[in-house]
Amino acid sequence: MGADHEGGVRRRPVRAVVYAVCGVVLLAGCASMPDSGDLRDVESTPRQDAQVRVFAMPPAEDAQPGEIVQGFLEALTSDDPNYDTARKYLAADAAKKWRPERLTTVLSDGPSIVPDPQPGGREDAGSVSYTLAGDSVATVDAKQAYAPADGPYSKKLRLTRDAKTRQWRITSLPPGVVMGKSDFQRNYKSRDKYYFASNTWVGTSGQPVAVADPVFVREGVDPMTQVVRSLISGPTSRLSPVVRSSFPTGAALRKGTASLTPDDQNVLTVPLNDKASGVGVAQCDEMATQLLFTLRNMTPTVDTVDLRGTGGRRLCELTENRAERIAWDAAAKSPEYLYFLDSKHRLVRMVGGSPGTSAVPVPGALGESGKELRSVAVSRDERTAAGVGIDGGSLYVTSLTSSGSLGDAVVTSQGATKDDRLTTPSWDARGDLWVADRDPHDARLLLLEQGRGEPVTVQTPQLPGRIKDVRVAADGVRIALVVEKDGKQSLLVGRIERDSPEGNPVSVTDLRSVTPELEEVTAVSWAGDSRLVVAGQEHGGLLQMRYVQVDGSTPEGLAPAALSGVKAITASEDEGLPLVAYSEDGIVRLPSGGQWQKVVKDGYAPVYPG
Known part of the structure; x- marks a missing residue:
């Protein structure tokens, strides 16, 4: 796509890749930002082994507008948990307003970068803009739900030179994150989180029926904690009319919980906020069942969940075997x-x-x-x-x-x-x-x-x-x-x-x-x-x-x-x-x-x- 644009856009990915092999971290030759102002499409990285980690590079001193755009788009495909490096390419006000978690747009290939004509046929010394273009494949919304998409993608991105630092930074950009299909496949993985069918029970014991709600999480960024947060926050919009969650409204991980990891006995302790502290045993067991169904097949293995409320008080503890008796799952x-x-x-x-x-x-x-x-x-x-x-x-x-x-x-x-x-x-x-x-x-x-x-x-x-x-x-x-x-x-x-x-x-x-x-x-x-x-x-x-x-x-x-x-x-x-x-x-x-x-x-x- 990019090679057909005026000016001959060339393809060469710009990123730093770190390989973790047998516990040893080796730094692959870090690609530097281009030293010319030529534009290149941001080519998707071929799918890598699960051990490959991709880290973003901050903007170089005095980087030109095209380099800033390329570096920013490359940073979106990295394993940076909070996109901190990507924000360094943005002006302060844009960095505060940008919400990458609200939308991910997937293109058939990495986005092409097309410079927009400048007013009067000459470059404005203080501001330039570009169009990001490509063919849409899918979107992932704020609830992490995937939806196929079709048709052309075309969004504007504007940069301004800071009056004091004289550095170019992005001041206006499309919502969320955009990347090519192979980068999406490397960065994201589908995970089923589980809820219960509304008003549906089976068997003489009246077991609720488990319903899988697939979401996409960033596989290189603590997927276990991501999928737990997603589960507690509620079902995707497509299933919400027909399923229920046993987690109370407003429930969340306790403030300050950065990461969830099971211990050496495969027990995962989940600290919850005050909204969940008043649940009874039966409701808590259903909450734990949702967690165990959601976390099965993940690494490291979780065999038991231990839900904790205010002050670390245990709400309930449930094993995988007991969970299968609490809810019916095909x-x-x-x-x-x-x-x-x-x-x-x-x-x-x-x-x-x-x-x-x-x-x-x-x-x-x-x-x-x-x-x-x-x-x-x-x-x-x-x-x-x-x-x-x-x-x-x-x-x-x-x-x-x-x-x-x-x-x-x-x-x-x-x-x-x-x-x-x-x-x-x-x-x-x-x-x-x-x-x-x-x-x-x-x-x-x-x-x-x-x-x-x-x-x-x-x-x-x-x-x-x-x-x-x-x-x-x-x-x-x-x-x-x-x-x-x-x-x-x-x-x-x-x-x-x-x-x-x-x-x-x-x-x-x-x-x-x-x-x-x-x-x-x-x-x-x-x-x-x-x-x-x-x-x-x-x-x-x-x-x-x-x-x-x-x-x-x-x-x-x-x-x-x-x-x-x-x-x-x-x-x-x-x-x-x-x-x-x-x-x-x-x-x-x-x-x-x-x-x-x-x-x-x-x-x-x-x-x-x-």
Whole structure:
């Protein structure tokens, strides 16, 4: 981009990189600021090993305006905790007003720096301005929530020469921070923080349901403390209407708490301010559960949290094992079986994660050969199943017991063809069953509470087309919809709202595309608390399989191994279980770190519970 600008913008990053290897800190040759006034694009740093730390350089004496701009933009990509070095490039008043934490703008590459024409065709000796330009990829807001973005980025930045010091400093700048995609990937990492679904409980003990709320934190700047502060401050705006936090309003880390680190017994002590000091034991246990769910998989390991109030008084102490009994979380619930339909169109099952290939019919009506099925879904507790008849027109619900009978269809469709009738059904943790009728003359998304009773028509005011497929998240507050319009399909994730202020008993709102580059979506499944696996293709491209986050970002790690002819796919929120697909080779599975393996040739429609 920059090389096309008048004056020939050259690319060369200007930064100091410090490598920490085996506990020894080695200073890599620090690049100096350019000694000429030529401008260069701020090129993104290639993604580095996690041990690489990048530190900013302060402005050089008598640096020219172009050097100040470049140095400032480079400083934004460093691991400086409070951007103190970046502020040295700003005039005093601008430094006070600048709030880098309020917005991060991600561009496809580092921003191009374009000098603006000076009034009258000559340089003003006291003030100059530049335009920062690029192609937007995403933004991260003040709540640290990621959102994909598209379109050109163009913002003004002005510098003034200080009358006393004669040094150039930035006096006006765009809000927040701007950087290229590879710098963002190096600096930031997605972390799930956890809340509870509003007014939702499961099981006889009435466990609240945990909901993952992904945010991006700066990985090189004490991520554990960052994510704890973010958790306590409350959910992102997208989830706030449908989740609750057990942390009281106004709760925060105690003033003066700079960093949180677990001790050698993996116990993390969390000192809280006065707003949290009056909580009871049950509420405190829920607060601790939110913390433990949020901090799992972080380094160093946290096995126990110890919440402290005023004067260091212990509010509660909770272990990870106890936390899993306090709240229901799909990622901690490993399903007992994998289910699919055999050559007789019966529902069969095999032990989940088993390397074997033998399956047996499930107990009850759906395991008998009397009713041929097209698709199925098994409830999260694996006690109930829903099956769509072979013609796609009828949905049946029955228990997975030997005494379970089929009964009458709970939903029927009048669509003219199989593809115009019912989708594969899907269960959430509440025990509610979701299915869409694709009849062009009566297209609708339906909910059967507890899998029975009169179907409720779900309001979908933002739906841009006809639903082709439905996958509800275990938490019951998010839903993935494959939507078709004008022959193209897109994968949208929306928020499920119950008893909304508008009077709708159930509605799906805030639908957002998480795979805008795909124009055909063949199959989709939830594959974690905030992750989906998708099979689809771009315009003119080959079928591909990938993981995507619910916020539209791309998770770290490799995509699943290529598989031709994918027709259906299923994954468990327990990421230790293999991915399973129905392809031209029949039912196949993908163990972690392995290659696709054939399970059975004559089988289709594989599903884990949900």
